[in-house]
Amino acid sequence: MILLKIDQLKPGMILAESVYNQQELLLFEKGASLTKKRIWTLKTWGINHVRIKGERKGNHLTTIEPEGKNKQTIENELQEKFADALDDPVMAAIMKAASRQLQENSNDPENGNEPT
Amino acid sequence: MSQPDLNRIIARVEDLPTLPRTVLRITELVNDPKSSARDLARVITDDQVLAARLLKLVNSSFYGFPQRISTITGAIVLLGFDAIRNLLLTTSVFDLFANRKRISEFSQEQFWDHSLGCAVGAKILGNHLRYDKVEELFVSGLLHDIGKIVEMIFMPEQFSKITRLVQKENILMFSAEEQILGYTHADVGRLLAEKWNLPPKLISVILHHHRPSTAGRFAQEAAIIHLADIFCRALNIGSGGDNKIPQLDKIAWESLKIKTEALEPLIAKTKSGFDDISLFITYTP
Numbered sequence: 001m002i003l004l005k006i007d008q009l010k011p012g013m014i015l016a017e018s019v020y021n022q023q024e025l026l027l028f029e030k031g032a033s034l035t036k037k038r039i040w041t042l043k044t045w046g047i048n049h050v051r052i053k054g055e056r057k058g059n060h061l062t063t064i065e066p067e068g069k070n071k072q073t074i075e076n077e078l079q080e081k082f083a084d085a086l087d088d089p090v091m092a093a094i095m096k097a098a099s100r101q102l103q104e105n106s107n108d109p110e111n112g113n114e115p116t
Numbered sequence: 117m118s119q120p121d122l123n124r125i126i127a128r129v130e131d132l133p134t135l136p137r138t139v140l141r142i143t144e145l146v147n148d149p150k151s152s153a154r155d156l157a158r159v160i161t162d163d164q165v166l167a168a169r170l171l172k173l174v175n176s177s178f179y180g181f182p183q184r185i186s187t188i189t190g191a192i193v194l195l196g197f198d199a200i201r202n203l204l205l206t207t208s209v210f211d212l213f214a215n216r217k218r219i220s221e222f223s224q225e226q227f228w229d230h231s232l233g234c235a236v237g238a239k240i241l242g243n244h245l246r247y248d249k250v251e252e253l254f255v256s257g258l259l260h261d262i263g264k265i266v267e268m269i270f271m272p273e274q275f276s277k278i279t280r281l282v283q284k285e286n287i288l289m290f291s292a293e294e295q296i297l298g299y300t301h302a303d304v305g306r307l308l309a310e311k312w313n314l315p316p317k318l319i320s321v322i323l324h325h326h327r328p329s330t331a332g333r334f335a336q337e338a339a340i341i342h343l344a345d346i347f348c349r350a351l352n353i354g355s356g357g358d359n360k361i362p363q364l365d366k367i368a369w370e371s372l373k374i375k376t377e378a379l380e381p382l383i384a385k386t387k388s389g390f391d392d393i394s395l396f397i398t399y400t401p
Binding site for chain 2: 023024025026027035037078080081082083084085088089090091093094095096097098100101102
């Protein structure tokens with residue numbers, strides 16, 4: 001478990017403890033995975049620090065983050081799922097939109113694994 | 117559906133779980149225009165678990181109220197009757213089937229994520245179409261596949277044959293059920309919904325969600341659930357036990373009159389809506 005400042009948080013990190021605001025309202029439960037939106041929510045509630053799952057070795061932080069799938073994997077999985085339905089233009093549009101959503105999740109520049 | 121098999125299930129319908137009395141009472145009160153927030157609060161506070169859960173939910177960031185809500189009446193006034201019923205029904209249905217015997221190939225957690233995702237997607241589609249009772253759509257999405265849970269609990273051997281066939285041939289659960297049972301989770305779900313005295317609209321949606329254009333006067337609602345189901349499968353939100361996308365019911369799609377350009381924002385909203393709500397309505401193994 002490591003204590004991080006709010007501006008060190010990245011989507012995909014996992015909360016090691018539940019986070020409450022000053023009025024003791026539960027914001028996010030322990031085990032929740034951070035997203036851009038959740039980090040934004042923490043900021044708006046004036047949270048400065050949160051505890052994240054992972055460890056610190058010297059200046060290097062290892063946090064638990066989901067494995068990002070690359071574009072090709074996402075496309076292949078979707079193609080297989082939609083195999084029997086793609087002759088319909090509406091289904092093709094749905095697949096395209098879903099593909100963009102799934103890629104946004106994994107290719108998000110803020111979701112990288114670079115050490116902080 | 118083959119009649120002898122259906123009869124077998126009907127014979128066992130008495131063994132199916134019942135909804136908690138509190139939830140039925142709450143449903144009655146919500147449907148009664150004469151009932152007040154105080155009447156509803158009285159019923160909820162009788163059930164301590166429900167009361168505690170409701171307060172936890174309204175005080176969560178999902179609703180984002182700036183002040184702490186400490187009374188049930190306060191929660192009802194802020195959220196409204198329909199939303200309260202929806203929340204309580206959701207969590208009660210989850211509880212009802214939690215801690216049941218597990219079938220290894222079928223993840224109940226993934227199943228509930230799929231149900232919750234469809235509920236969120238249906239509500240978002242309902243808002244887009246200016247449907248006036250979006251809370252009903254939420255509940256419909258949540259319960260549309262409930263027949264699968266009944267099969268898992270009451271017909272464990274056949275259910276495990278079905279999941280094996282789904283995996284082996286990579287087909288829809290629906291098709292595997294037709295091959296093995298001669299009927300599907302839609303038929304089984306209808307039996308449970310009837311036993312629970314759910315409204316006719318909900319029964320119809322459960323029965324027709326794979327062929328929404330056959331749902332008669334509830335074709336619009338069934339079409340919404342059908343589309344939300346497709347969204348969730350495309351977005352990998354949970355899993356209904358298979359890994360295929362059902363074919364689009366074209367008549368149903370055309371009747372909804374959704375423009376193709378609107379699909380992208382609707383799908384994006386379904387994803388973010390699910391991410392938000394799933395933190396607070398979670399399946400507990």
